[in-house]
Amino acid sequence: MKKYIIPVLAAALACVACNQADKFQYGKSVILMTGAEESPLSKDRILADAIPITYNFSVSATDLVSQDTKVYLSIDSMAVVNYNKLNGTSYVSVPRNTVLLNNEYAVLKAGTAQSANASVTLIDNSFIEEGVNYVIPVTAAGSDGKEMDIL
Numbered sequence: 685m686k687k688y689i690i691p692v693l694a695a696a697l698a699c700v701a702c703n704q705a706d707k708f709q710y711g712k713s714v715i716l717m718t719g720a721e722e723s724p725l726s727k728d729r730i731l732a733d734a735i736p737i738t739y740n741f742s743v744s745a746t747d748l749v750s751q752d753t754k755v756y757l758s759i760d761s762m763a764v765v766n767y768n769k770l771n772g773t774s775y776v777s778v779p780r781n782t783v784l785l786n787n788e789y790a791v792l793k794a795g796t797a798q799s800a801n802a803s804v805t806l807i808d809n810s811f812i813e814e815g816v817n818y819v820i821p822v823t824a825a826g827s828d829g830k831e832m833d834i835l
Contacts, residue, residue, distance in 0.1 A: 712746075712833075713745060713746050713747035713831070713832045714745070714746050714832050714833050714834065714835040715743060715744070715745050715746075715753075715755055715792070715824060715827060715829075715832050715833070715834050715835065716743070716744060716745075716746070716824070716834070716835040717741060717742075717743060717744075717822065717823070717824055718741070718742050718743065718744040718798065719740065719741040719742030719743075719744075719798075719801065735806060735807060735808065735809050736805045736806060736807045737805065737806045738786070738803050738804070738805045738806075739803060739804050739805075739806070739820065740801040740802070740803045741801065741802060741803070741804075741822060742790065742798055742799050742800070742801055742802065743755045743757075743790040743792065743798070743799040743802070743824060744792075744797055744798045744799070745792055745797045745798075745832055746797070746832075747797065747832070748795055748796060748797050749792045749793075749794060749795070749796065749797070749829060749831065749832070750794060750795075750831060751794050751829065751831075752791055752792070752793055752794050753791065753792040753827055753828060753829035753831075753832075754789040754790075754791055754827060754828045754829075755789055755790050755791075755792065755799065755824050755826075755827045755829075755834070756788065756789045756824070756825045756826045756827065756828075757785060757787060757788065757789055757790060757802060757822055757823070757824065757825060758785070758822070758823055758825040759780060759783065759785055759804070759820070759821055759822055759823070760821050760823045760825070761777040761780065761821055763821045763823050764776070764777040764819050764821045765777075774817070775817050775818070775819045776816050776817065776818050776819070777818070777819055777820075777821050778806065778811070778818050778819070778820050779808075779811050781808070782806060782807060782808040782809070782810075782811060783804050783805065783806050783807065783820055784804065784805045784807055785804050785822065786802065786803045786804060786805060787802035787803065789802075790802045792829075802822075804820050804822055806820070
C-alpha cells in the first residue's frame with residue numbers, strides 16, 4: 685500500500701507561527717515565518733516513499749531591518765497543540781526524530797525584509813498514517829535584533 689502525506693495548507697510550515705492575532709498591532713513592524721507556500725507541502729499529494737524530502741521556507745519582516753538580524757529557528761510540537769486548540773483543527777506534528785532542521789537561524793540582511801531560504805528535511809516516513817494531516821512545526825524562536833518582535 686502506498687502512503688501519502690496529505691498537504692496541510694498553503695502555509696503549512698508557517699501556520700503555527702502566524703496564529704497570534706491577539707498580539708498584532710496595526711503599524712507595528714514584526715518578524716514572521718513566510719515562504720512555506722513555495723514548499724512542496726502546498727502542492728498536490730506527495731508520495732511519502734520519496735524520502736528524504738526537503739521543504740524550503742523563509743523569514744520576513746514587515747519593514748526593512750536596519751542591521752543584519754539573525755532569527756533563530758526551532759521545531760516546536762507544542763505550537764501545533766496550541767494552534768489546534770485555538771482553531772478547532774487536528775493537525776499532527778511529525779515526530780521530532782523524523783525531521784532535520786537544516787538551519788539554526790535565518791538572516792535578514794540590513795536593508796532587506798526577507799531572508800534567504802532555510803529548510804527542513806523529512807528523513808523518515810514510517811510514522812505516516814493515511815488520512816492524517818501532518819505539520820512540520822518550524823517556528824521563529826527569537827532573534828538577536830532589538831527593533832522588531834517575533835509574531
